Amino acid sequence: MPVDSRATLSTVAHRAGVSRQTVSNAMNSPEMLRPETLARVQQAIAELGYRPSRAAKALRTGAARAIGLALPPKAETGAGGVGDRFLHAVATAARNRGYRILLLAASSDDDELDQYEEVLAAREIESVLLTGTHHGDPRTAWLSREGVSFVTFGRPWGAQEEGTTHAWVDVDGAAGTDVAVTHLAALGHTRIGFVGWPAGSGVGDDRRAGWLRAVHRLRLAPAEQPSAWVARTDNDVRDARSAAATLIAERSATAVVCVSDTVALGALRAASEHPHTVAVAGFDDTPVAAAVGLTSLAQPLEVAAESAVALLLDERPAGTTPPPTHILLDPDLQVRESTGSRVATA
């Protein structure tokens, strides 16, 4: 059987009929496997001529001065997504240090890890800037285990409890929604709801937590029974419109803070159908927010990019693992027409 020089953990897993994790265990903790499974994996490794990247790492001294960055399969607006602005800032920060960005396109987390494995083994990159961290993310554990120099844009969301600590940069969503509520309260609003994504998203839950913190601190109407003031919706204008409409009608909310600009667009539509003025705030300050006059929270993407690259490249020998430094940046509230006026006194 010909040896496939591009064999990866996934191709071995597929051939052996097991998961990637099982292949990884076969190499690192073979005692965890039943002997027949171990034999099957070892046979697949031999047949495919798979060379685990740990072994390849010894050769990595001459690695290119490049950082790997993978685009997620679908552009995720907000939610740790990677836009033009972030990419430009990352490439500029890297260039200022004599480094390049190697752009990869991932179709899944596993596919992304396969690609890192390839380019690390081929010494095409020296480190990784990981984006779009999420609950149950297998990528940080893999990068840690392989001893790869990496930083994430996005917190570990739960992985820390499982013992994974690494350097990261993130934007403080809770601080953002707290500022939005505080701004609305200063305009006279007390009945301020939250339109969020389904529970379980790290980014979404964080943004909801800031709203909750502020309504408690400011003793606003929702503080008594907060869950009754939260509507859940997918990140879709139509769904968000009906979720917001229900919240506004049932609670007589005079303002809603939304988890994203897309959700806020739906809320704006619901508000426009309501007899009273309803203030709306979004998150991420996408071009659409400026276009429709939506108050929104702007992520400091240039600072985030510069910080992430600095963690990767500054003050340490190239290619070594950065210390688990955590940088949490505050977003800025961009006030526009959608929260433009004081609440009418009843």
Add this chain to the structure above:
Amino acid sequence: MPVDSRATLSTVAHRAGVSRQTVSNAMNSPEMLRPETLARVQQAIAELGYRPSRAAKALRTGAARAIGLALPPKAETGAGGVGDRFLHAVATAARNRGYRILLLAASSDDDELDQYEEVLAAREIESVLLTGTHHGDPRTAWLSREGVSFVTFGRPWGAQEEGTTHAWVDVDGAAGTDVAVTHLAALGHTRIGFVGWPAGSGVGDDRRAGWLRAVHRLRLAPAEQPSAWVARTDNDVRDARSAAATLIAERSATAVVCVSDTVALGALRAASEHPHTVAVAGFDDTPVAAAVGLTSLAQPLEVAAESAVALLLDERPAGTTPPPTHILLDPDLQVRESTGSRVATA
């Protein structure tokens, strides 16, 4: 004086107090320069230890299997801009051929050329995928002169008349606006205006040309005096709103085709303030179009990316100049509420 290993055409030009073009002439056509200018440039070249990339090219046989792609300084929505979707598709198309994308961040056209020069000389890339072509673009001439293997996403816009021919892929803006007018005419509209950018933009003029072609072919009201039916605006919602409002009021237009979704958002606002229903169509099918129910033209970015990479890498020895093939792709009209109903009969 120490030799700067990162000397580029621009640093030499700066040191000699001349333009990049003059430095280029000093090396390629010294007879074009006055002797004292030539001497000054030659001294700067010697002092900086500048090695022109043509000489470096002889060493380029071992070039990395990578394509250089530079992000423009500001995300240009539409207008040949480079978004997440295009980048993901380019990286995927490259990967399917065993190639990577080296992402660069340019602050200007000259800066972009300096970076190509660097990474070509260092053999970090083998070819270039150029985006955001525009009138007076110095980049295609430079790449041609240097014998670099490159393809552009975007037509040469005028450079062809100056003798530059190269391989390109583009989206047919005129075909798109023609389809939009045809769609509106089928709904009963005869008074269809165009809200465009200032004249002189390749992309903007092309999109206007399709509107003009369709109103002539369908013998619509603007055919008699088309210039009276065109409003010009920057790519800004507020400016576009007043431009569209004037056009609608002065011409009693029942529909407007817009050069971009941003301009269409302004037109939608103008339309909402008008007593009669005014249909609006945009261009680029950005997320905002789906969010606000705007009919818009979608660029086939995945096909464009695949085509561009195929021109660069397929059916020729790696790193050789592709033949000047031109691929023009049709956008698709995404019909939504903003053009959703037939015109009311008077």
